[in-house]
Amino acid sequence: MIELHLKKLRKRDDINAEEERFIRGLISQTVEIPADKVFVRAGDTLRESTMLLRGWMARAKDLPSGQRQFAEIHVPGDFTDLHAFALKRLDHDIVSITPCTVGIVPHERLKEMTEKFPHLTRVYWFATNLDAAVHRELTLSMGRRSAISRMAHLFCELLIRLAVVGLTNGNSYEFPLTQAELAEALGLTSVHVNRTLQEMRRLGLIELENRWLNIRDLDGLKGVAEFDDSYLYLEKRQR
Amino acid sequence: MIELHLKKLRKRDDINAEEERFIRGLISQTVEIPADKVFVRAGDTLRESTMLLRGWMARAKDLPSGQRQFAEIHVPGDFTDLHAFALKRLDHDIVSITPCTVGIVPHERLKEMTEKFPHLTRVYWFATNLDAAVHRELTLSMGRRSAISRMAHLFCELLIRLAVVGLTNGNSYEFPLTQAELAEALGLTSVHVNRTLQEMRRLGLIELENRWLNIRDLDGLKGVAEFDDSYLYLEKRQR
DNA sequence: CGCGGTGTTGAGACCTGTCAAGACGTGTGG
DNA sequence: CCACACGTCTTGACAGGTCTCAACACCGCG
Numbered sequence: 001m002i003e004l005h006l007k008k009l010r011k012r013d014d015i016n017a018e019e020e021r022f023i024r025g026l027i028s029q030t031v032e033i034p035a036d037k038v039f040v041r042a043g044d045t046l047r048e049s050t051m052l053l054r055g056w057m058a059r060a061k062d063l064p065s066g067q068r069q070f071a072e073i074h075v076p077g078d079f080t081d082l083h084a085f086a087l088k089r090l091d092h093d094i095v096s097i098t099p100c101t102v103g104i105v106p107h108e109r110l111k112e113m114t115e116k117f118p119h120l121t122r123v124y125w126f127a128t129n130l131d132a133a134v135h136r137e138l139t140l141s142m143g144r145r146s147a148i149s150r151m152a153h154l155f156c157e158l159l160i161r162l163a164v165v166g167l168t169n170g171n172s173y174e175f176p177l178t179q180a181e182l183a184e185a186l187g188l189t190s191v192h193v194n195r196t197l198q199e200m201r202r203l204g205l206i207e208l209e210n211r212w213l214n215i216r217d218l219d220g221l222k223g224v225a226e227f228d229d230s231y232l233y234l235e236k237r238q239r
Numbered sequence: 240m241i242e243l244h245l246k247k248l249r250k251r252d253d254i255n256a257e258e259e260r261f262i263r264g265l266i267s268q269t270v271e272i273p274a275d276k277v278f279v280r281a282g283d284t285l286r287e288s289t290m291l292l293r294g295w296m297a298r299a300k301d302l303p304s305g306q307r308q309f310a311e312i313h314v315p316g317d318f319t320d321l322h323a324f325a326l327k328r329l330d331h332d333i334v335s336i337t338p339c340t341v342g343i344v345p346h347e348r349l350k351e352m353t354e355k356f357p358h359l360t361r362v363y364w365f366a367t368n369l370d371a372a373v374h375r376e377l378t379l380s381m382g383r384r385s386a387i388s389r390m391a392h393l394f395c396e397l398l399i400r401l402a403v404v405g406l407t408n409g410n411s412y413e414f415p416l417t418q419a420e421l422a423e424a425l426g427l428t429s430v431h432v433n434r435t436l437q438e439m440r441r442l443g444l445i446e447l448e449n450r451w452l453n454i455r456d457l458d459g460l461k462g463v464a465e466f467d468d469s470y471l472y473l474e475k476r477q478r
Numbered sequence: 479c480g481c482g483g484t485g486t487t488g489a490g491a492c493c494t495g496t497c498a499a500g501a502c503g504t505g506t507g508g
Numbered sequence: 509c510c511a512c513a514c515g516t517c518t519t520g521a522c523a524g525g526t527c528t529c530a531a532c533a534c535c536g537c538g
Contacts, residue, residue, distance in 0.1 A: 061378075063383055063384070064467075067383040069378060069383050071378050083371060083372075085364075086361055086478055092375060111361075114360055118353040121353055121360060125367070128367065128368055128371065132370060132371035135371055135378060136310040136311075136330060136331060136374055137300070139300075139377050139381060142426060143308040144306040145302070186382075187382025226302050226303050228303075230281075230282065231330035239325055
């Protein structure tokens with residue numbers, strides 16, 4: 001299932017055969033995780049990183065007062081907590097949204113990569129900086145976009161990110177978040193998420209039922225979101 | 240003035256003499272920038288990165304509707320757009336807040352680094368991931384903290400980041416942002432920033448005049464902010 | 479002395495949150 | 509097969525935080 005990950009990398013740069021072989025050797029074991037589990041806890045010292053092979057996860061930050069905020073939603077092919085390689089511990093939890101399959105990547109192998117595969121190192125460095133770009137766009141959303149615009153933006157972003165790894169069906173995709181989780185992703189309350197979803201349906205922008213999202217009016221959705229995909233760096237370049 | 244940058248790096252990891260020599264050779268030239276200029280424009284293809292030696296800058300994202308949001312504020316010693324090395328272009332502007340001195344670092348030298356200095360590569364990889372951690376904390380702020388809590392949080396964060404490079408005076412530091420800029424950093428309007436500042440003064444938390452911030456009650460400020468510095472990775476570790 | 483940038487204030491609107499209750503659906507145990 | 513529990517979704521009434529718009533004060537500087 002590492003194919004999805006390779007697809008994501010190859011969308012942005014060329015990966016040669018030797019590099020591919022190394023990537024395929026990164027995972028020391030795979031682990032199955034049930035839904036709604038904290039897989040990596042903020043603060044724990046880490047000697048390995050997690051690659052998401054199947055299912056959806058999220059980076060979740062908590063406030064002492066109990067409020068929770070997702071910093072990023074992860075879909076198959078994402079190297080979820082590659083950040084931990086340089087950071088050595090995380091400032092947030094990694095939680096499973098659905099049942100997941102993850103690959104465990106020992107940091108030792110990544111360290112070896114930085115010593116023997118400079119280009120691949122840059123490719124993975126890029127990958128973490130892409131996460132940062134997604135974070136920044138979310139900051140813009142939370143700071144300046146209205147509830148409906150934020151939600152529309154998230155739907156547009158996920159359409160593209162899932163399309164990169166081949167997990168869309170036209171303008172539709174499986175969307176497993178509950179409204180409460182969607183609220184955590186958008187910095188809203190679940191009550192307001194519910195009302196905002198109704199508004200989006202009323203405008204004919206989307207359908208969402210049985211954990212499946214169908215975008216009925218993509219241009220309209222992009223308009224509401226003021227969506228511009230350039231922050232996703234969808235072009236291939238020599239890194 | 241690269242000393243501040245070295246100070247920042249050495250707060251998180253050891254840098255040996257050879258590495259220091261290489262770092263000192265990174266900058267090909269220094270440039271003076273007046274206040275309120277866009278130094279790097281979103282989308283431009285970049286062959287060099289910018290290290291901030293003197294003054295304050297910010298990463299600014301714009302919405303077509305004209306709204307602006309800062310994704311991060313940068314202070315001396317920060318490698319402002321090191322992200323551009325892997326990304327090749329940026330998803331946001333780099334703007335000067337005050338008059339600044341910046342060092343220009345050709346990407347060629349950074350590429351050389353990834354080929355000859357694996358440890359230093361990891362140190363700089365860490366540096367960009369630290370930015371990402373700051374982005375995530377800002378996301379949490381914007382999603383879940385109230386206006387006064389967000390502002391308190393920013394003041395706490397900057398106190399620490401400036402202290403790392405020796406630019407604080409006790410619990411005080413130069414704070415050159417206008418209220419309108421502070422609003423752009425916090426996702427608020429300048430009117431509400433004004434009222435929130437008054438509230439913070441009334442509570443005896445801070446004094447702010449003549450571009451100088453004095454934190455009168457740091458514990459109180461941290462309490463309002465629900466501040467926890469762990470996301471700043473202030474400990475030294477082998478990267 | 480006037481001007482532009484910055485800071486301050488007021489009134490009112492609106493978006494989003496809070497609290498509470500009920501509807502719906504699905505899985506489980508008796 | 510039914511009863512029940514639990515998670516999820518939905519709705520209503522109301523509160524409150526933040527925004528909008530507008531005007532004015534202040535101040536350094538040309």
